[in-house]
Amino acid sequence: MMSTSRKIFAECLGTALLLAVVIGSGIMGESLAGGNTAIALLGNTLATGAGLVVLITIFGPISGAHFNPVVTLMFAVRREIGISLALAYIAAQVVGALAGVYLAHEMFGQALLQVSTKLREGPNLAFSEGIATFGLVATILGCIRFKPDFTPIAVGLYITSAYWFTSSTSFANPAVTLARSLSNSFAGIAPHSVPGFIAAQFAGAGLGVVVFSWLFYAPPTLTPSHASEEP
Numbered sequence: 126m127m128s129t130s131r132k133i134f135a136e137c138l139g140t141a142l143l144l145a146v147v148i149g150s151g152i153m154g155e156s157l158a159g160g161n162t163a164i165a166l167l168g169n170t171l172a173t174g175a176g177l178v179v180l181i182t183i184f185g186p187i188s189g190a191h192f193n194p195v196v197t198l199m200f201a202v203r204r205e206i207g208i209s210l211a212l213a214y215i216a217a218q219v220v221g222a223l224a225g226v227y228l229a230h231e232m233f234g235q236a237l238l239q240v241s242t243k244l245r246e247g248p249n250l251a252f253s254e255g256i257a258t259f260g261l262v263a264t265i266l267g268c269i270r271f272k273p274d275f276t277p278i279a280v281g282l283y284i285t286s287a288y289w290f291t292s293s294t295s296f297a298n299p300a301v302t303l304a305r306s307l308s309n310s311f312a313g314i315a316p317h318s319v320p321g322f323i324a325a326q327f328a329g330a331g332l333g334v335v336v337f338s339w340l341f342y343a344p345p346t347l348t349p350s351h352a353s354e355e356p
Contacts, residue, residue, distance in 0.1 A: 144225025262333030
């Protein structure tokens with residue numbers, strides 16, 4: 126059984142590494158793409174999806190590898206994690222996300238403190254974030270119900286695809302969204318655009334929890350003693 130401190134640290138470190146992947150691959154992709162946005166996005170996408178598979182695999186046995194406040198709240202609503210631990214996870218995720226941005230900036234010799242100027246506005250982008258997060262909840266709950274060992278790969282594959290099938294390029298994570306507003310790089314988002322993204326993410330996650338908790342519902346298995354009491 127992992128200690129609470131190890132769980133919280135794993136969430137912080139894992140989220141930091143995730144943001145280092147997201148921001149770092151965005152900077153690298155843009156610098157090598159020669160102005161071709163599609164190539165830059167492809168590099169950003171593949172690195173993020175692959176990074177997620179690895180990070181969830183190694184941190185999952187410690188903390189569950191949420192790296193995402195809406196995922197943590199989902200488990201809290203389902204009573205699979207206590208509220209005090211959930212709040213500690215969320216705080217660790219936000220701190221880790223900010224640290225990951227600074228790690229990426231340092232690796233590429235950029236100014237540590239930045240503010241993004243990349244506007245991501247419009248109801249279609251907010252709607253995309255809701256859909257992206259709804260699908261992420263479906264992926265996680267579906268794997269928990271039917272194939273738990275496949276979760277790291279499924280989440281990595283889903284985010285890889287969602288980068289391309291959503292107009293917002295699938296942030297699907299409030300901590301990631303907030304942190305990306307502090308990087309004026311390819312993966313950034315202007316602070317003015319952050320509230321709409323985060324509101325849509327929570328809405329999509331809430332709907333996902335309702336829909337997929339019902340759809341994937343598993344009736345409790347009767348023990349032999351209880352089964353014998355059935356008429």
